[in-house]
Amino acid sequence: YHAVDxxxxxxxxxxxxxxxxxxxTCFTVYSGxxxxxxxxxxxxxxxxxxxxxxxxxxxAPWFADESRRKVWHxxxxxxxxxxxxxxxxxxxxxxxxxxxxxxxxxRLRTHGGDGYSLEALSRxxxxxxxxxxxxxxxxxxxxxxxxxxxxxxGSASRDAARRGLDILRMQTDDATRDAFVCYAAYDAKxxxxxxxxxxxxxxxxxxDPMTDDPPRSPETPRTMWDFYERYFVPFGKVxxxxxxxxxxxxxxxxxxxxxRA
Numbered sequence: 680y681h682a683v684d685x686x687x688x689x690x691x692x693x694x695x696x697x698x699x700x701x702x703x704t705c706f707t708v709y710s711g712x713x714x715x716x717x718x719x720x721x722x723x724x725x726x727x728x729x730x731x732x733x734x735x736x737x738x739a740p741w742f743a744d745e746s747r748r749k750v751w752h753x754x755x756x757x758x759x760x761x762x763x764x765x766x767x768x769x770x771x772x773x774x775x776x777x778x779x780x781x782x783x784x785x786r787l788r789t790h791g792g793d794g795y796s797l798e799a800l801s802r803x804x805x806x807x808x809x810x811x812x813x814x815x816x817x818x819x820x821x822x823x824x825x826x827x828x829x830x831x832x833g834s835a836s837r838d839a840a841r842r843g844l845d846i847l848r849m850q851t852d853d854a855t856r857d858a859f860v861c862y863a864a865y866d867a868k869x870x871x872x873x874x875x876x877x878x879x880x881x882x883x884x885x886x887d888p889m890t891d892d893p894p895r896s897p898e899t900p901r902t903m904w905d906f907y908e909r910y911f912v913p914f915g916k917v918x919x920x921x922x923x924x925x926x927x928x929x930x931x932x933x934x935x936x937x938x939r940a
Contacts, residue, residue, distance in 0.1 A: 680750050680772060681710045682871035685757045686863050688846045697759040698923055703729050704850055706738075706761075707867035711875075724864035730851065732764065739766045748772035752797045752870045758919045771916045773907075775800060775870055778877040781907055782884070801869040804876040811869040817862050818849055881907055 683706060690701030705728050712722040729735045741747060742761060750773040751757050758768045776795050779786065786792035786799075793799040801811045849859045881904035888901060928934065 680748050680871065680874060681708050682750050682867045682874060683708050683757065684752065684863065684866040684870055685760055686846055686850065687760050690760075696922075697756050697763070698925065699759075699763060701760045701763060702732070703735060703760055703764060704847055705729050705863060706735075707863045709864070709867040709871045711871060724867050726860050726864055728850070730847070735761075735764050735766065743767040743769050745769045750775065750870060750874045752776060752800075752866075752873070754915060755919050755922055759923060762923070771912065771919075773874055773912060774915050775873045775877060777911050777915055778874065778881065778907060781903065781911060782877055782880050797866065797869055797873065800873045800877075805869065805872040811865055812862070814862065817858055818855065878904055 685703050685706045687697075687701040688704045690697065705726060707727070708725040710716075710725075715721040716723065716725050727734065727738065743766065747770045749770045751771075752775045754771060754774040758771075761768045775797070779795050779800055786795055788794040793803065798811045798813055849855045882902045884903040886901040886903050886906045888906075
């Protein structure tokens with residue numbers, strides 16, 4: 680499995696979704712502790728700087744390769760921002776948010792749980808010291824600037840501050856670049872580790888299907904990992920297909936009528 684994560688600029692998620700909005704400024708890949716990208720150092724992450732948009736085009740064949748099994752955290756976001764650049768995103772093999780919900784549906788924050796963020800899942804499922812650290816904890820100065828802009832400046836400044844929280848500056852500024860690269864790389868590594876941990880847990884949970892399709896020998900019992908691969912993986916892809924297609928909404932009349940009702 681190749682765990683993939685993107686960092687994105689030019690999007691305000693409080694007002695718009697990722698379909699058609701946002702541009703990838705970099706992406707990271709982690710393929711496990713035994714995999715080497717350069718044939719020398721195993722267990723490293725790959726960081727690809729895409730500030731120059733032409734760099735992303737170089738990786739178009741890899742993103743489109745169905746045989747490269749890619750896992751994500753919140754595929755419904757990353758797939759769309761990658762495809763905003765005209766690339767095809769194929770080879771979907773898992774979403775750690777979906778896996779975590781299947782393994783434990785009691786984590787909903789609205790019901791007192793810790794939620795399904797990568798930060799929360801990595802804190803609970805992988806060893807201490809390797810869990811994801813939030814961007815707010817690593818770059819508090821950028822968040823302070825955004826909060827100040829919200830309080831003291833006009834709407835144009837607030838909008839500019841919200842459009843990615845200076846992601847591009849974090850990535851290109853000499854004082855923050857190294858920390859940003861590490862932050863981005865750990866997102867991919869944490870996704871791989873959470874995926875691995877959840878796969879092991881699902882393999883230990885029995886699945887008793889209503890039918891015997893496909894047939895299995897008694898020596899090979901079914902597990903919830905079998906269920907996930909058989910149903911959740913293709914469904915996860917279909918969900919993002921539906922998001923990309925969208926539905927027609929008569930905003931001019933219907934939504935106005937609903938708001939008046």
